[in-house]
Every structure is written in C-alpha cells, then in structure tokens.
Amino acid sequence: GRLVDKNGAPQLYSIDIGSGKQTPVAVFPGLNTAGDFSGDGKLISITLSKDNDPEIYLLNPKGRVQRRLTYSRGIDTSANFSPNSREVVFTSDRAGLPQFYIMDVEGTNLRRLTFTDNYSDSPAWSPIGNIIAFSSREGNAFNIYTISVTGEYIAKLTESAGSNKNPAWSPDGKR
Numbered sequence: 001g002r003l004v005d006k007n008g009a010p011q012l013y014s015i016d017i018g019s020g021k022q023t024p025v026a027v028f029p030g031l032n033t034a035g036d037f038s039g040d041g042k043l044i045s046i047t048l049s050k051d052n053d054p055e056i057y058l059l060n061p062k063g064r065v066q067r068r069l070t071y072s073r074g075i076d077t078s079a080n081f082s083p084n085s086r087e088v089v090f091t092s093d094r095a096g097l098p099q100f101y102i103m104d105v106e107g108t109n110l111r112r113l114t115f116t117d118n119y120s121d122s123p124a125w126s127p128i129g130n131i132i133a134f135s136s137r138e139g140n141a142f143n144i145y146t147i148s149v150t151g152e153y154i155a156k157l158t159e160s161a162g163s164n165k166n167p168a169w170s171p172d173g174k175r
Contacts, residue, residue, distance in 0.1 A: 038085035045079035128173035
C-alpha cells in the first residue's frame with residue numbers, strides 16, 4: 001500500500017489483508033515509491049530520494065536499508081525482481097530518455113537493456129524469466145511491448161490511441 005506524508009511525498013506501508021492494519025515500511029524523507037517484493041520475500045526494491053536524487057535501494061521486509069543499488073545523476077525507479085530474485089530490471093533516464101537497465105542484487109553487472117527513441121517505463125519480469133514486458137510512449141499514447149532479457153528482440157503487444165500502461169504477468173508467464 002501507499003500513503004502520503006504531510007509534505008505530499010509517498011510512503012510505503014504494508015497492509016494486513018485480514019485485519020486492515022497498516023504498518024510503515026519506508027517512511028524516509030522524500031520519495032518512497034515503486035516498491036516490489038522479491039519472489040523469496042526477503043527483499044523489497046524501492047526508489048528513495050532520501051539522499052536527494054531518486055535511486056534504487058533494497059530493503060528488508062521491516063524497512064531497513066540493506067544496500068543502495070544505483071548511483072547515477074538521473075532518476076532510477078520502477079525496479080522489478082527477476083523470478084529467481086537475483087537480478088532487478090529498472091528504469092533510468094541517466095542516458096536521456098528513460099530506458100531499462102538490469103543489474104545483480106549486489107549492485108554489480110549493470111547493463112543497459114533498451115535503446116529506443118521512446119520513453120519507456122514499468123518493466124515487469126516474466127515469471128518464466130526470459131522476457132520483460134513494459135510500456136513505451138509513442139506520441140501521446142503508451143503501448144505494451146516485450147523484450148528478451150538479452151535485448152535480442154522487442155515485440156509490440158498493443159496498438160491503440162489510448163494509454164496501455166503497467167503490464168503484469170499471469171503466474172504461469174503465458175499472459
């Protein structure tokens with residue numbers, strides 16, 4: 001869940017579905033946004049701007065910082081774990097328009113995945129592990145694409161004048 005502090009900055013809370021109890025997870029100064037649990041439940045990737053620039057951090061489920069993953073002058077956000085919880089894909093505008101990068105959860109082996117002329121965001125790693133779905137802006141509309149984790153191909157899944165954003169996968173990775 002997400003709540004907002006008195007200054008309008010988002011904060012991350014966990015919500016017990018049965019009781020409705022809300023527990024703060026990330027309430028650092030500035031942005032606390034784009035949280036994603038690792039598949040093993042041991043880590044949360046999140047964008048924090050507590051050190052001024054929005055960067056990707058890994059937290060434990062109680063909200064304690066385990067490590068800072070990114071150190072760029074651009075905005076780093078929307079981190080999503082691989083199915084084995086060993087890598088993250090994230091959005092960064094460090095090279096201009098927002099593109100995707102992949103790195104190990106240790107913060108090593110950084111590689112750029114996309115090289116498009118479009119604004120790309122909301123990466124979602126397939127449960128199978130070989131494909132990432134994402135949204136990309138074309139003019140005033142967003143469409144959903146997929147790309148292999150090796151960057152070998154991109155397939156366009158939607159075609160409309162409206163906005164198609166924030167893709168998600170079925171548990172079997174087929175839809």
